[in-house]
Amino acid sequence: MSEIRLGVYLDSFDPVCHDHLAAARSLLEESRLDQLLLIPVFRDGDGTTGMEDHVWRMLAAACSGDKRFLPYRAGADFRDPAFLDRLISGLRKEYACKMVCCVIREEWMLLARSWHRPDNLAEIRILPAADTADSSSRIRSSLSSGRVPSALSPSVAEYITSLGLYGFPGHVPCADGWIPKLFSALNPHRFAHSLAVAVTARNLALRYGADPLLAEQAGLLHDCAKCLPLADMQQIARQDHLTDDPDFLSSGALLHSVVGARVARDAYGVGNPDILEAIAFHNTGAPGMSRLAMCVCLADYIEPNRRPFPLLEEVRSLSAVSLEQALLLSLKGTADHVLSGGNTLHPQTLETISWLQSLPACSPAVSSP
Ligand SMILES: [Fe+2]
Ligand SMILES: [Fe+2]
Incomplete structure (x- = not known):
């Protein structure tokens, strides 16, 4: 048995919010846990309300930034008195650990009282019911009124x-089909990133006069091929004659954009050429790229889940002032990063930088204070 200290945190997570994540962080610290499994509990016991998959995917997206949090499906009926026994025994085997502690929110006390307490449970704690505006019920009511x-x-x-959940008015066309497919095609980190790029691209499009819906759609799908093995990307690129550029063909970091545009067309049914262009150019940029493509490219750089790195805050600030200048600075940052790592910068990025520098919006008279 390892000395790993494992915790399970049962809550509705419907939807997961900052309140849940703050509770999870303090549980980790107070109980000195190595790993905390976040387990959704459903009001009807077995998740037959139809929200189970949504809650699960949102939890995966929310946890993707911290490896100590792991969304976990209990795979048992919460109404079964032996639920906790089964869960804890299964986890002790799966994780080969001695220490398991369990935390449940107060609103599930009735459920918890019906459970047998396993002998091998180190600790069981009850979290007070949330009474702030961050509670899930208040969040659901805000969403139903469009906020x-x-x-x-x-x-x-x-x-x-994008899905119009919890009565939120309107939704992104095609999101019902795309989001489950994306969730299967990407790892949780890439899935959360894609969602964050979508919202950032939409906001940039609203600010800079591109179509916000197309920006959101392109943002959602921009990395749809990113988690494919390089050999699969190469096969798609060769069979569809997407590029004969050896630099592209030998690098997943480059190739996933042009292959992504083809996957978006063939697997996600995207016919709009503006969306496909934005996906194809999102990593290198391209001289003459549309404002829509610029919004997606910049959103990819500044989305809020990005871990801090030099230049990030400067590009974010500039993105509120000038699309062209912010994109130029981001591409220069990418160029410096690639070159400082001893790698070769693709000429298309250099050409895009030169093109942006030639635009009136980036001329020294405009960019100097
Ligand atoms: Fe990408
Ligand atoms: Fe990306």
């Missing part, structure tokens, strides 16, 4: 609004 509460992470907010 997006700040207590949701951008990825979770995008998930909800």
Whole structure:
């Protein structure tokens, strides 16, 4: 048995919000846990309300930034008195650990009272019911009136609004089919990133006069091929004659954009050429790229889940002032990063930088204070 300290945190997570994640962080610290499994509990016991998959995907997106949090499906009926026994025994085998502690929110006390307490449970704690505006019930009521509460992470907010969940008015066309498919095609980190790029691209499009719906759709799908093995990308590129550029063909970091545009067309049914162009150019940029493509390219760089790196805050600030200048600075940052790592910068990025520098919006007279 390892000395790993494992915790399970049972809550509704419907939807997961900052309140849940703050509770999870303090549980990790107070109980000195190595790993915390976040397990959704459903009001009807077995998740037959139809929200189970949505809650699960939102939880995966919300947890993607911290490896210590792991969304976990209990795979048992919460109404079964032996539920906790089965869960804890299964986890002790799966994780080969001695220490398991369990935390449940107060509103599930009735459920918890019916459970047998396993002998091998180190600790069981009850979290007080949330009484702030961050509670899930208040969030659901805000969403039903068309407001997006700040207590949701951008990825979770995008998930909800694009699908029109919790009565949120309107939704992104095609999102019902795309989002489950994306969730299967990407890892949780890439899924959360795609949702955050979608919301960021939409906001940039609104600010800079591109179509916000197309920006959101392109943002959602921009990395749809990113998690394919390189050999699969190469096969798609060769069979569809997408490129004969050896640099592209030998690098997943380059190739996933042009292959992504083809996957978006063939697997996600995207026919709009503006969306496909934005996906194809999102990593290198391209001289003459549309404002829509610029919004997606910039959103990819500045989306709120990005871990801090030099230049990020400067590009974010500039993105509120000038699309062209912010994109130029981001591409220069990418160029410096690639070159400082001893790698070769693709000429298309250099050509895009030169093109942006030639635009009136980036001329020294405009960019100097
Ligand atoms: Fe990408
Ligand atoms: Fe991306």
